[in-house]
Amino acid sequence: MDYNKLAELLFPNIDKTPEDYELLYPAREKGIVITRLGPSPTGFIHLGNLYGAFVDERLAHQVAKSDRADAKTGSSGIFYLRIEDTDDKRFVEGAVETVINSLKFFDISFDEGATLPGPGEEYGTAESGNYGPYFQSKRGPIYRAFAKRLVSRGKAYPCFLTEEELADIRSQQEADKCTTGIYGKYAEKNRNLSYEEIETNINAGKSYVIRMKSHGDTSYFKLIDGIRGEISMPGNNQDTIILKANGIPTYHFAHVIDDHLMRTTHVVRGEEWLMSLPVHVELFEKLGFPMPTYCHTAVLMKIDEETGNKRKLSKRKDPELSLDYYRNEGYHPQAVKEYLLTILNSNFEEWRAENPDADIDDFNFTTEKMSSAGALFDLNKLNDISKDVLLKIPAEDLADFLVEWAREFKPNILPLLEDRSYLTKILDLGRDEAKPRKDFICAKQMWDFISYFFDEYFVIQDRIPEQVSDEDAKEILKRYLDTYDHSDDQSAWFDKIRSITEELGYAVKPKDYKKHPEEYKGSVAHVSTVIRIALMGRGQSPDVWSIQQILGEDRLRARISELIG
RNA sequence: GCUCUCUUGGUCAAGUGGUCAAGACGUCGCCCUCUCACGGCGGAAUCAGGGGUUCGACUCCCCUAGGGAGUACCA
Numbered sequence: 001m002d003y004n005k006l007a008e009l010l011f012p013n014i015d016k017t018p019e020d021y022e023l024l025y026p027a028r029e030k031g032i033v034i035t036r037l038g039p040s041p042t043g044f045i046h047l048g049n050l051y052g053a054f055v056d057e058r059l060a061h062q063v064a065k066s067d068r069a070d071a072k073t074g075s076s077g078i079f080y081l082r083i084e085d086t087d088d089k090r091f092v093e094g095a096v097e098t099v100i101n102s103l104k105f106f107d108i109s110f111d112e113g114a115t116l117p118g119p120g121e122e123y124g125t126a127e128s129g130n131y132g133p134y135f136q137s138k139r140g141p142i143y144r145a146f147a148k149r150l151v152s153r154g155k156a157y158p159c160f161l162t163e164e165e166l167a168d169i170r171s172q173q174e175a176d177k178c179t180t181g182i183y184g185k186y187a188e189k190n191r192n193l194s195y196e197e198i199e200t201n202i203n204a205g206k207s208y209v210i211r212m213k214s215h216g217d218t219s220y221f222k223l224i225d226g227i228r229g230e231i232s233m234p235g236n237n238q239d240t241i242i243l244k245a246n247g248i249p250t251y252h253f254a255h256v257i258d259d260h261l262m263r264t265t266h267v268v269r270g271e272e273w274l275m276s277l278p279v280h281v282e283l284f285e286k287l288g289f290p291m292p293t294y295c296h297t298a299v300l301m302k303i304d305e306e307t308g309n310k311r312k313l314s315k316r317k318d319p320e321l322s323l324d325y326y327r328n329e330g331y332h333p334q335a336v337k338e339y340l341l342t343i344l345n346s347n348f349e350e351w352r353a354e355n356p357d358a359d360i361d362d363f364n365f366t367t368e369k370m371s372s373a374g375a376l377f378d379l380n381k382l383n384d385i386s387k388d389v390l391l392k393i394p395a396e397d398l399a400d401f402l403v404e405w406a407r408e409f410k411p412n413i414l415p416l417l418e419d420r421s422y423l424t425k426i427l428d429l430g431r432d433e434a435k436p437r438k439d440f441i442c443a444k445q446m447w448d449f450i451s452y453f454f455d456e457y458f459v460i461q462d463r464i465p466e467q468v469s470d471e472d473a474k475e476i477l478k479r480y481l482d483t484y485d486h487s488d489d490q491s492a493w494f495d496k497i498r499s500i501t502e503e504l505g506y507a508v509k510p511k512d513y514k515k516h517p518e519e520y521k522g523s524v525a526h527v528s529t530v531i532r533i534a535l536m537g538r539g540q541s542p543d544v545w546s547i548q549q550i551l552g553e554d555r556l557r558a559r560i561s562e563l564i565g
Numbered sequence: 566g567c568u569c570u571c572u573u574g575g576u577c578a579a580g581u582g583g584u585c586a587a588g589a590c591g592u593c594g595c596c597c598u599c600u601c602a603c604g605g606c607g608g609a610a611u612c613a614g615g616g617g618u619u620c621g622a623c624u625c626c627c628c629u630a631g632g633g634a635g636u637a638c639c640a
Contacts, residue, residue, distance in 0.1 A: 270634095349588080
């Protein structure tokens, strides 16, 4: 068999050689980390994607800022976006924009690759960088050039198996309980077709795919995974398809060609790819490419309420998987990032405790510290981290953040938030102390928490304590209003509450009431709660005096008068 | 079925032959206190099971169980 002749028959219009492409895409600067995100344009990006993208981004971008050896080059790594649109069935309009914008919200941006298209710009043309095209659908000639080379070396061949034949082979294999697929004896027929047979088939218009001719050596080999360490797998023996009947490459082939030509150094991808690693390794060998470092991330899991088992987060059942969920709830991107980092690198939490004010970029992220078991998503933890993150954000910025959130998700409160200095004072309440309050988790919850500061949203939602009769409650409020002086400082203010407490037969010290409940109606805590409810509508809030200072005397008197009638 | 992979408290996890098995979140109790939040102190709670190897196993080896994934002309 003359393989060169066969290659010409199969790829008559391919003139460029692999060498041409090697020249076109020269090696990158030595020592820098090149990573990539390769989404298929399904238009849906979830927490798992973010998790992976974050690993890529950290790997490529942290280098320059750290003081490690790599930084000597003074150059940061490169993180690029490649659109893996080899399956047109998956294509969704506007998906590229979704990916870029979603990640941008979390402060993750690309150095090269697909970009936001300009107005009216055709799909697949918006990109930047010297290693493109970055849309796989535009790379057909490149894949074919390498496929042609493989054929001309006898390392790949056309296969004319029809769908029916494939199905028959499969059911036979299943019946025989052996591995499914095209390998060994199942591959022989098409592997050994003569040039004339192939030519006849093609002239007859028969559809065919290009398969790699596997070495068939299934002995185990070892490989170092950036996350998992040493892994061992059996060698591949499948004659995996590299070009589909429509001439478009499969993921396997596109991955190997692209990551080589774009000079990717670290391939970060989900563990669902672990199984096809032997195929990729063989492809790298057949093509004579050096291997990148693979980093197979664990899948994010959650406990299924119905079965009690761990299971993969699914986009249908789990709203928290969607990135939109966090935007809706108003989680701060910084909080989500910090949370992700704590599950990504187990030593991050410790580092954060020691460096509470340091920038995330100063943390030395390593794939070795990543867990290889699937982490459970923990909303409690996110909330806890979020509290700390929000505390560090200045009140002015927090106000901006809340307004931005409202603009998108609760526009009807926007007019209320216009008084920025009022809003800022509210948000800063109790934060400027040795033991600052940590009241805020996310924008939605922030609004709930502060809504009573706005008359339109002020409602009495809690009941007065049972220790206080309705008559007493009225009397407490009446006396409170009578003696109220807005210029009182906090201790003068509280002294007056103490007086009211005592006069009405309540204990000034809560402990006294606790010890001798029979001697008092209740304690100063109950009296305060009555006032708190009158003013805030709820039994729990930050310090009453401080709130009053922000609320202002008019509002305060109005609310109490309203209740006294 | 076959193949790969994972397994330390409820959760995230330190740990690489000798530890009373860190820490964080959550939870419970106490303290602080006008409520809540914050903070402080304390408690309960973990090496999946069984065999080896060893003076000694969470740590090394084997088996079993359980979880997860893959087994496409999808990625």
